[in-house]
Amino acid sequence: MDVGREEALGALEQAEAMDAHTRGRGRWYAGYATVYAAASCGLLLALGLMPSPVTVAWATPLFLVVIAGLTAFALSRPVQPRGYKALHGGMIAAWSGIYTLTVVVGATAFPGEMLWWGPGALASAVPPLVVAYVALRRGRSTR
Amino acid sequence: MSHPRSRLDEVIHSPVRFSVVAALAAADRVEFRFVRDTVEVSDSALSKQVSVLEEAGYVKVHKTAVGRRTRTSLSLTREGRDAFARHVEALRDIAAGRLADGAEQV
Known part of the structure; x- marks a missing residue:
């Protein structure tokens, strides 16, 4: 293959453009996670x-409706961002731990206590x- | 001293395939339609190039049933990512005028 300097530069520019375009379309996950955060806060404060x-x-059903909407939104996105599975799996695992701890301890020891449920939410x-935040950062081109 | 062009990947080197792989490298999985619109080729042209990449073991094609429709998405395999990284590195060396051992071309 005979590739000159100009051709190489052109190909690198093309790769950068493709990278930026695809990454940009993967930023939807930041919006998804922000809505998830708000729904979780609202659910715990209400409970x-x-x-x-x-x-x-x-x-609880209202929260589940929001999650179903978010899932449908996620499935309709054309780009699954880089590292999406690990990012989402890690988020769900950490959120489940905090949610369970807040509900179990709060329901038994601090029912109706803003000082427990506020920070927990x-x-x-x-x-x-x-x-x-990670999804937004990854959404920027790195090349 | 070998020229970095010897490290270019023949499968990825074609302009359309290079754009496809570059688009896929930035994500875990990308819908076929999105790649088609991004690279600005027809369905059939993209299918043809994807087949070449699939045969080389660089791209995996995923088909998912969504209602009555089938949704096709593409992802790069580990081999595809490695090959693309090597190809881009070789292009950078050519652009910088570097030889394989790091020496500058005169």
């Missing part, structure tokens, strides 16, 4: 500050917000 079976009856938003 913790209005502890009753009625709250569980509307807040904010802590549950941390994993999705961290991956949102």
Whole structure:
């Protein structure tokens, strides 16, 4: 193959353009994770500050509807960002741990206590917000 | 001293295939339609080039049923990523006028 300097530079520019275009379309995951963070915060505040079976009856299905909407949104995206599975899996694992701890300890020891449920709700938003930040950074071209 | 052009990958070197691989390298998985629009080729032209990349073991084609439609997406294999990285490195060396051992071309 005979490739000159100009041709090589042109190919590298082309690769950079392709990289930037594809990466940019992978940034949707930042929006996904931000909505997830807000929904998680709302769910924990509702469950913790209005502890009753009625709250569980509307807040949990509402959260599930949001998650179903997010899942449908994710499945319709044309680009699955680089490292998506690990990023999402890590986020769900960390969020599950914080959510479970907040609910189990809060329901038994601090029902209706803002000082427990407020920080717990904010802590549950941390994993999705961290991956949102990572997704935004990865969405920028690195070449 | 060997010239970096000897490290260029023959499969990736074609302009369309190079663009396809460059687009796929930036993601885990990309929908066929998106690649087609990004590279600006027809369905059939892209299918042909994807077949070549698939035969080389560089690209994996995924087909998923979505309702009544089949959604086709593409991803780079480990071999594809490695080959693309080597190809880009060789292009950088050519662009910089470097030889394989790091010496500058005169």
